Amino acid sequence: MSRETSVLYDAPGPRAKRRTIILSVVIGLAAVALLYQFVYKPLDAKGQFSMVKWGPLIDPDNEYFDGVWDRLWVGAKATMQAAALAIVFSALVGLVLGVIRILLRAVSTRRYATLPPAVAYGLRGLTWVLNALTRVCVEFFRGIPVVITIFFAWQLLGGTFLPVVVGLVIYNGIVIAEIVRSGMEGVAKGQREAAESLGLSSLQTTRLILLPQAIRTMLPALISQIVVVLKDTALGGIIVAGYEELIATSRQVSQLLPQLAFDQELYNPLQFFTIVCLMFLVVNYALSKLAQYLERRLSTKADAKPVKVTSAAGTGV
Amino acid sequence: MNVLWEQFPVFRDGFLLTFQLSFLSAIGALLVGTLVAVLRISPVPPLRWLGTSYVNLFRNIPLTAVFVFVVVGLPLLGSSADFLKIPGLDQIFTRLGIDLPYFRFSIIALSLYTAAFVCEALRSGINAVPSGQAEAARSIGLTFTQNLRFIVLPQAWRAAIVPLGSVIIAMIKNSAIAGFMGLYGDLSSRGQELVSAGVNGVTYPLIPVFIAISLGFLIMTVPLGLLLDRIEKNRMVKAR
Numbered sequence: 001m002s003r004e005t006s007v008l009y010d011a012p013g014p015r016a017k018r019r020t021i022i023l024s025v026v027i028g029l030a031a032v033a034l035l036y037q038f039v040y041k042p043l044d045a046k047g048q049f050s051m052v053k054w055g056p057l058i059d060p061d062n063e064y065f066d067g068v069w070d071r072l073w074v075g076a077k078a079t080m081q082a083a084a085l086a087i088v089f090s091a092l093v094g095l096v097l098g099v100i101r102i103l104l105r106a107v108s109t110r111r112y113a114t115l116p117p118a119v120a121y122g123l124r125g126l127t128w129v130l131n132a133l134t135r136v137c138v139e140f141f142r143g144i145p146v147v148i149t150i151f152f153a154w155q156l157l158g159g160t161f162l163p164v165v166v167g168l169v170i171y172n173g174i175v176i177a178e179i180v181r182s183g184m185e186g187v188a189k190g191q192r193e194a195a196e197s198l199g200l201s202s203l204q205t206t207r208l209i210l211l212p213q214a215i216r217t218m219l220p221a222l223i224s225q226i227v228v229v230l231k232d233t234a235l236g237g238i239i240v241a242g243y244e245e246l247i248a249t250s251r252q253v254s255q256l257l258p259q260l261a262f263d264q265e266l267y268n269p270l271q272f273f274t275i276v277c278l279m280f281l282v283v284n285y286a287l288s289k290l291a292q293y294l295e296r297r298l299s300t301k302a303d304a305k306p307v308k309v310t311s312a313a314g315t316g317v
Numbered sequence: 318m319n320v321l322w323e324q325f326p327v328f329r330d331g332f333l334l335t336f337q338l339s340f341l342s343a344i345g346a347l348l349v350g351t352l353v354a355v356l357r358i359s360p361v362p363p364l365r366w367l368g369t370s371y372v373n374l375f376r377n378i379p380l381t382a383v384f385v386f387v388v389v390g391l392p393l394l395g396s397s398a399d400f401l402k403i404p405g406l407d408q409i410f411t412r413l414g415i416d417l418p419y420f421r422f423s424i425i426a427l428s429l430y431t432a433a434f435v436c437e438a439l440r441s442g443i444n445a446v447p448s449g450q451a452e453a454a455r456s457i458g459l460t461f462t463q464n465l466r467f468i469v470l471p472q473a474w475r476a477a478i479v480p481l482g483s484v485i486i487a488m489i490k491n492s493a494i495a496g497f498m499g500l501y502g503d504l505s506s507r508g509q510e511l512v513s514a515g516v517n518g519v520t521y522p523l524i525p526v527f528i529a530i531s532l533g534f535l536i537m538t539v540p541l542g543l544l545l546d547r548i549e550k551n552r553m554v555k556a557r
Contacts, residue, residue: 007448008469009360009461016360024363031367042394143538144531145493148505152527155512227377234379238497247381269389277378277386284377 053268056257057275064260068253075249076279082161082233082245086168087226093169094176097134099206101181104131106202138174146171146232151239160243164236172229179221183214220295227284227291246276320511320521321529327516331507332533337410338423338503339489339537345428346488347481350435357436358443360461368436375433380426380491384498387426388419398425412502423495427488434484442477443469479552482545486538493534504533 012020043049056064108127112120141149150167157163187210195205237248244252250272258266321328356368375383391398398421407413412420446469454468496505508530511521 007451007455008358008464010455012360020361023361027361027363031363039394046393048393139539139542140531140535143490143535143542145490145505145534147493147497148508148527148530148534151497151505151509152523155523231377231379234381235494238381238494247379247385251385269385270393273382273385273389277382280378280382281374285373288373288377 047265048270050265052263052265053271056266056268057271064257068257071249071253072246072275075244075246075276078161078243078249079230079233079245082164082168082236082243083226083230085165086172086233087229089165089169090172090176090225090229091222093173094180097138097173097177098180098184099211101131101134101138101177102184102206102210103202104134106205138177141170141174142178147235147239150235154240160240163240164233164243167236168229168232171232172225175228176222176225179218179225180214183218183221184210186217187213217298220291220298223287223291223294227287230280230284230287246279247273250276320525321532324511324516324521327507327511328504328529328533330502331504331530332536334412334500334503335489335492335505335533336537337412338420338427338492338495338500339485341410341413342424342427342431342488342492343485345424346431346435346484349428349432351439353432353436354439354443355465357440358465372433372436375430376437380430380494381498383430384423384426384494387422387429388499391418391422391425398422401425417501419495419499419501423492423498423500426498427492427495431484431488431491434487435481438480438484439473439477441480442473442475445476446472479545479549482541482548486541486545489537489541490534504530 010016040049047053051059055062056068059065104127108124108131110124110127112123115123146167149170150163153167153170154163157166184206191209191213192205195209200208233245234247236243237245237251251269254267254269254272257268258264260266353368353371356364357372359365359368397416397418401413401421401424403413450468450472451464454464459468492503493505496503496507496509500506508526510516511526512523513520515521
């Protein structure tokens with residue numbers, strides 16, 4: 001942190017240090033005052049900090065505590081299951097698709113001079129068509145929102161769990177395929193040339209030489225993609241009726257509580273979402289840190305630069 | 318594919334609204350994101366912490382949650398985001414001025430969420446500026462703000478344009494969530510309407526609607542993506 005930004009300003013001297021401390025205190029106080037005035041007071045006036053609203057979530061003695069956390073646990077499990085399945089299948093789809101695209105590119109330069117001309121042209125045409133087809137599929141599904149994919153997967157397939165996983169796999173599989181592809185393209189050119197001059201086939205070159213080296217550099221990008229998948233399961237919650245992940249469960253239970261208790265005071269969506277966001281934050285922050293750590297470790301080795309996916313996908317948004 | 322011709326006005330209006338939403342949110346995200354980026358690299362530690370926690374917070378929670386917080390939370394704070402009814406601007410983007418607040422809420426949610434990623438893109442741009450530039454600026458006596466304004470940021474913008482572009486593309490796609498969070502009339506809510514509720518009692522088959530809605534997004538995302546690829550390639554040739 002300090003290493004990369006300190007070039008922007010001089011190391012503070014005693015006067016600058018004093019000024020920084022004074023400034024910090026002033027800014028801190030101002031921030032607290034602003035938060036108090038514009039966030040705490042209006043929320044408090046509406047009773048958003050009362051134990052009536054928070055109790056079911058944080059007070060183990062509360063009569064609703066166990067029920068609420070049972071439901072939240074169900075939601076958390078649904079989120080994790082969908083995310084785990086989606087990431088595993090995305091990785092598989094991504095690996096296969098990425099390798100196919102690399103192979104197609106390697107094959108596309110071939111002229112098949114030993115075969116009769118008709119067969120040779122046929123094979124070249126076939127590679128061209130497959131190349132175009134995969135390219136179009138990738139651009140299509142990468143360019144449309146996951147929400148739309150999930151929504152139409154749901155309308156088409158029905159069910160609750162399946163459409164979410166399918167939607168996530170279609171999008172993230174393609175993103176991972178791009179990560180795999182740029183990872184393998186990032187491997188030093190001499191590696192491929194050496195493998196080919198040893199007489200390895202395209203598939204062998206990819207499987208034995210390129211992929212093992214690329215996996216290492218792809219790891220940070222792959223872990224960041226887990227964060228994206230985890231976040232995107234929440235989309236399933238708002239679209240697919242009946243898929244009860246964390247966000248959907250919170251919505252449901254916060255609407256149910258006041259009806260159970262015959263008390264409108266118990267309506268507490270903000271409190272629920274705060275807790276749910278904290279859960280997401282803890283898990284995703286840990287994963288992001290892991291990705292950063294791996295990236296730093298890998299970048300110390302001169303030959304292995306982590307994959308930078310600069311195109312539409314893979315920014316973690 | 319009949320639905321595309323029969324219901325063309327529906328898709329056109331949906332596209333225009335999604336476009337407006339994306340455009341305004343992109344401006345909002347760029348403004349907030351630049352501010353957060355400046356905070357993140359400022360010499361005053363609390364400001365730096367503020368910027369870092371903003372990024373860590375918004376990067377790690379789902380956009381859906383941000384939407385829910387804005388849509389549920391702002392009314393609780395007694396606001397329907399009227400500060401976005403900017404005179405003049407609401408003449409061009411008529412949805413800004415209406416009483417129903419969901420368009421404004423969507424802009425706020427999208428801007429806040431995307432700002433975290435804009436900040437990271439800018440920071441990667443700032444890191445790409447050779448440190449000699451900033452050091453030279455310091456050695457001729459420029460202050461931190463002068464350094465940023467005259468030396469670092471103008472160069473960082475150029476290095477950040479490709480990552481920024483990908484963030485904006487992702488944001489355009491994310492804007493589809495708005496249609497499921499109360500906003501009426503954008504591409505995703507229109508698609509939902511056409512296949513489930515129907516227009517004038519007529520529902521349409523899934524696949525054509527899906528393709529038509531997808532086209533609406535692809536019109537925005539694919540050219541932008543191609544442009545970015547081109548810029549990137551040009552850079553690589555120049556760097557060589």
